[in-house]
Amino acid sequence: MVEATKNSPSIFSQMSQLAQEHSAINLAQGFPNMPIDPRLKECITAAVQSENHQYSPYQGIPALREEISILIQRTSGIAINPQEILVTAGATQGIFTTVQSLVGKGDEVILLDPCYDCYDLPVVLVGAKPVHVPLNEDYLPDWDCIEAAITQKTRLIVINSPHNPSGRVWEKKEYLELERILSKYSNLNILSDEVYEYLAFDRPHYSVRNSAFLRERSVVMASFGKSLQATGWKMGYLTAPEALMNRILQVHQFLVFSVNSFVQRGISDYLPEFSAEEVNRDYRSRRALFCSGLEKSKFRLLPCEGTYFQTVDYSQISEQNDVDFAIQLTKEAGVASIPFSVFNQDRRDLKHLRFCFAKMEQTLIEATERLCKI
């Protein structure tokens, strides 16, 4: 049960609203302002015209699950049976459903802070306890701390690489640590949020699916909102081995049954033309534009190895806390960002802000010009 206090909008909605009120450039909320691929629009339009308007099979239409399986094989070389794929109403629903299916009252779930803000609530709502373990100051996992937080009640560890908000991308050695830990706890599974899988820049994306051992114990979350740059459609999918999928399907079929029929059809017709390399190249050049635009600023850029978020350190500019500084930056400099402390349960403030560079070139140029004036 959620408490009957006044609902407060998430920091993303708050900063977006502030940006609107002050006519600021919105680099806060993570959505692209570029047009989507016209071919994708054509596929969706054709799907609307050809009567795809009734309930579809609840696991997702077979054609789409087949195309997702081919896409995973094409981009990672890993064979996933369409039976191990579930089409979801965005990654958020997949995450919620996974927690509801695999976690129960009194259980514990490890979340690594700073973390995306939709992980906590589903854990609380099933009567389980979110155990927040901080990443280290480089935003990478501290395996000693993680292991120390595991108890006999721990059912799930939620991981996320490429990582929102920091932009770090985990190397293979992190997954070897996970293997070591999971081999000690047979009741423990992984929820791997890989929604930015195509946006790894400085090293290839490593999926939990790359490890045969971890794959049998993991649910992997993907989002078409991120990969097709259509966040408003709320479409995604998860992969899970049969034993976990059977549990997830029991919840999914009564939570949403099936997701939007014509969008499923349209995406399935489009996927053979989709190029993950092109998406990666495109964001790589936006990252380069944004970073070169900030070269002469007083902000210090932290490593952005993936995602479409650039983290900056503003400690040379101000001693203000990050929330106040982000508000001031929106009002006075006209650029909205997200302060990092909101992603930490303990509100730890390292004077870091997150800027989204999934924006048109002109937007990025204008934003960096404004930021250089600080």
Ligand SMILES: Cc1ncc(COP(=O)(O)O)c(C=O)c1O
């Ligand atoms: C790490 C992470 N996971 C999940 C989501 C949610 O994705 P969707 O919009 O497909 O629900 C987001 C969206 O920003 C995200 O950044």
